[in-house]
Amino acid sequence: xxxLMNYLTICPGLKRKWQAAFPDGIGREAxxxxxxxKCTANFRxxxxxxxQDGLEIQLETLTDMLPFLxxxxxxxxxxxxxxxxxxxxxxK
Numbered sequence: 001x002x003x004l005m006n007y008l009t010i011c012p013g014l015k016r017k018w019q020a021a022f023p024d025g026i027g028r029e030a031x032x033x034x035x036x037x038k039c040t041a042n043f044r045x046x047x048x049x050x051x052q053d054g055l056e057i058q059l060e061t062l063t064d065m066l067p068f069l070x071x072x073x074x075x076x077x078x079x080x081x082x083x084x085x086x087x088x089x090x091x092k
Contacts (some may be wrong), residue, residue, distance in 0.1 A: 014069070
């Protein structure tokens with residue numbers, strides 16, 4: 001098991017929830033995706049997806065996490081609270 005853990009790294013990320021005051025819709029998702037793509041332009045993203053609850057972005061490297069948090073501090077009004085997420089995997 002320890003040998004396996006040597007090959008696994010943490011894939012950090014951020015989950016943002018939709019604001020309840022804003023209705024569902026393609027416009028909301030398009031604006032949010034445009035914003036997050038601009039914020040992550042200088043980072044190596046592993047995944048970016050929208051869900052019914054909000055956005056989830058995961059990075060390839062842990063060292064990008066602090067600048068990523070700083071870059072995403074001022075979201076559009078459609079996006080509400082944030083939480084950190086991580087997943088174990090064979091990422092870079």
